Amino acid sequence: MLVERYSGSPGNVKVRQFIVDRLRALEAPWRVELDGFEDQTPHGTVSFANVVATLDPAATWRLVFACHYDSKYFPRDQHGRAFVGATDSAVPCSILLELVTALDKSLLKARGQASEITLQLLFFDGEEAFREWSETDSLYGARHLAEHMGRAPHQQGLTQLQAISLFVLLDLLGAPRPTIQNHFSATAGWFERLIGIEKRLHQLGLLRSHSQEQLYFQRDSPYSSIEDDHAPFLKKGVPVLHLIATPFPRVWHTLEDTEANLHPPTVENLSKILAAFLAEYLRL
Numbered sequence: 001m002l003v004e005r006y007s008g009s010p011g012n013v014k015v016r017q018f019i020v021d022r023l024r025a026l027e028a029p030w031r032v033e034l035d036g037f038e039d040q041t042p043h044g045t046v047s048f049a050n051v052v053a054t055l056d057p058a059a060t061w062r063l064v065f066a067c068h069y070d071s072k073y074f075p076r077d078q079h080g081r082a083f084v085g086a087t088d089s090a091v092p093c094s095i096l097l098e099l100v101t102a103l104d105k106s107l108l109k110a111r112g113q114a115s116e117i118t119l120q121l122l123f124f125d126g127e128e129a130f131r132e133w134s135e136t137d138s139l140y141g142a143r144h145l146a147e148h149m150g151r152a153p154h155q156q157g158l159t160q161l162q163a164i165s166l167f168v169l170l171d172l173l174g175a176p177r178p179t180i181q182n183h184f185s186a187t188a189g190w191f192e193r194l195i196g197i198e199k200r201l202h203q204l205g206l207l208r209s210h211s212q213e214q215l216y217f218q219r220d221s222p223y224s225s226i227e228d229d230h231a232p233f234l235k236k237g238v239p240v241l242h243l244i245a246t247p248f249p250r251v252w253h254t255l256e257d258t259e260a261n262l263h264p265p266t267v268e269n270l271s272k273i274l275a276a277f278l279a280e281y282l283r284l
Contacts, residue, residue, distance in 0.1 A: 059118035068127030091174030146232035181221035
């Protein structure tokens with residue numbers, strides 16, 4: 001994942017294929033699709049492709065876990081270094097792949113039981129602006145997919161968008177001691193679940209380098225809603241949990257957003273917390 005992968009680049013294509021290959025190698029039979037399209041950008045016409053993976057397409061409702069896999073475009077520095085976006089958003093993508101790998105057998109069993117709710121993973125392309133963040137230069141993949149899912153019929157009179165029971169977006173994760181806050185009252189109950197899971201795992205001694213029961217997930221947020229891939233879905237009425245570190249990591253949008261500045265215990269802890277949340281939500 002830790003390669004230059006801005007939309008339209010060779011690295012972007014390779015990382016997309018890596019995600020697809022990892023999902024198709026699992027025991028659970030995921031339906032993996034590419035939502036490909038072209039759009040106008042400040043760099044001309046660019047090809048984008050979202051990865052859409054659905055565990056059980058026949059299920060009525062969908063719990064969505066999402067992130068973006070593209071990196072922001074920066075010119076290489078005088079030493080030839082490229083921006084690889086470790087927290088932004090290689091770690092979130094890796095966490096999603098870890099969740100479905102760790103829970104593969106349980107998800108396979110759930111798939112066979114034809115539950116009313118299933119898991120869907122969205123890996124967005126084109127979250128980053130090519131120049132300056134604006135309504136037209138950002139969120140290319142999310143805007144395209146939200147429009148598509150808002151029109152695509154699902155079942156029982158629902159569109160694919162209306163079938164989303166909860167949309168969980170991960171971004172800017174992997175730095176030490178992140179603070180993750182809830183930004184939406186409609187999903188405060190689900191955020192409380194995350195707080196409770198973090199506390200329980202801490203009490204069980206299952207979290208590493210974790211100094212107190214409630215370290216990552218904090219109730220009170222001084223931040224208003226942050227523009228991100230959830231925005232086109234939120235505008236269409238989808239309930240959202242936005243799991244983003246606030247304040248942003250100190251390496252945000254710098255060439256220092258590398259593996260060397262990640263905190264592996266934090267990545268592992270977040271993976272455990274989200275795996276427990278996912279297992280509870282889907283009743284695995």
